[in-house]
Amino acid sequence: MDRLLAESAALVSIPLPQEEDRYDKAAKALVAKLSKLSPLELAPAKDDLDATPPFSHTILYTYILVAGIEASAASGKAPPRQLPSTALPEGALWPYITQLLFEFDPIQTRYCGIQFMRIVDCVALGAEQTANYVPAIQLLHHVILRLDNTSSTLTSTHRAFLRLCLLSQAYAEAVHILDQPIYHIPSRHDTRTNRCLCSDSDQTWIFLSPGTGLSQPITSRTYLEYYLMGGMCYMALRRYKDALFFLEVVLTAPTLQNIASAIMVEAYKKWLFVGLLLTGTTPPIPKSVGSNAIRHIRALAKPYESVAEAFKGSNIGQLRAEIEAGNHIWQDDGNYGLAIEVYQAFRKFAVQKLSRTFAALSIAEVAKRTSPDPSDIAETKAYVETLIVGGDLSAVITDGESGAQTLRFLPTSASTRPEAQVGAALASQTQELQTLLKHVQDTEHRMEVTKEYIDYLKKLKKARDEKKSGGKGSSKAAVDEDIDEDMMEEI
Known part of the structure; x- marks a missing residue:
């Protein structure tokens, strides 16, 4: 143990980025030695963790901690397919797990990514096993941002984090990650020209990949689940614009043979x-959604489309009947609360529609046109007042000479903002655009070095050579079609 500790300490003395090659060799040598030791050989070293700071000794700390968890699981005290109690909150290993995940060195984790992710997975599994979600949510949130402070690369930890947030209804914590745009998906292939894992010149997304073990492979299902769960978190917070965007990402995802998946239907x-x-109103179908896919989706969502059709009309009774008829469907799909909100929103939009036709209307008439109970004038007045106070309706209620109250709609005018506020908004948008362009350039570079793109260039060159020589089958359209078919097969 003393020798391993000395080798681990030697990593800290190697300056980065000046001596990347030396650091890389030393780190890989340490990992090679630790990999040869069995959990039973490493587990007793747990007693030394108290005097071992995780940031300076992340590789060693991680291997010893994983060995301790495996040794506890092998003791047979834990039920099958469950974590041992030592790895759960209040367990003997839990203080070491939390200390490592809060203080780890992001550079050293690139060399022990598989082992490190086993600890992260233990935290997520332990949260579901004990239904104690808060500690795990805090730890995974910290891990995501410590590995990548922009959270711009989608990893398997993102999905685990969102799942725990949904299970615990910790929606506000979820949006701290969801508000960070995703620009990259981990690549299965290492595209780095600099082979050192400790390189400071490479982008963070290069290391958050199955190649280093810091993320499990991101499948199409993982991708769709992340955006579906993200949309659900936004819906819970009534951030419907963001929710609509996340759900549209799922709908517009490429599909095999243009057939929709169950996630897309949901x-x-x-x-x-x-x-x-x-x-x-019913939102327009995104143009990039496949025609066959949307046909299959709509066939499986008939009750929802019936509600949307009833929403277009002016009969609140018909809408209520459609929603009540599908109560068991909304409950089975987990959308009962959403259906209730749709029913409640109908009245708000019905009142707003009146402003497009009338300049003023008696409260009694408003009740007759929009209220579930037209005879309850007081309730209608109270409801309209809540719309006015909440900013959903630009109007005032006035008293007439006969005592009748009238709802007078006010003209909507564009709100003016101070020049400083407008300037700050423009500066923020400029910064966001620059960030987007940078990530687009990175993505284009990744595409240019992939095997698929190189094969495409070879086919293109072959087509041009055939065209110059006047050979048959040199039609550019035919070549493009062939290339497209090959790409679809790979997808």
């Missing part, structure tokens, strides 16, 4: 209701 159902809540 996203469409929520997307339809969220669109009604946001704008009061």
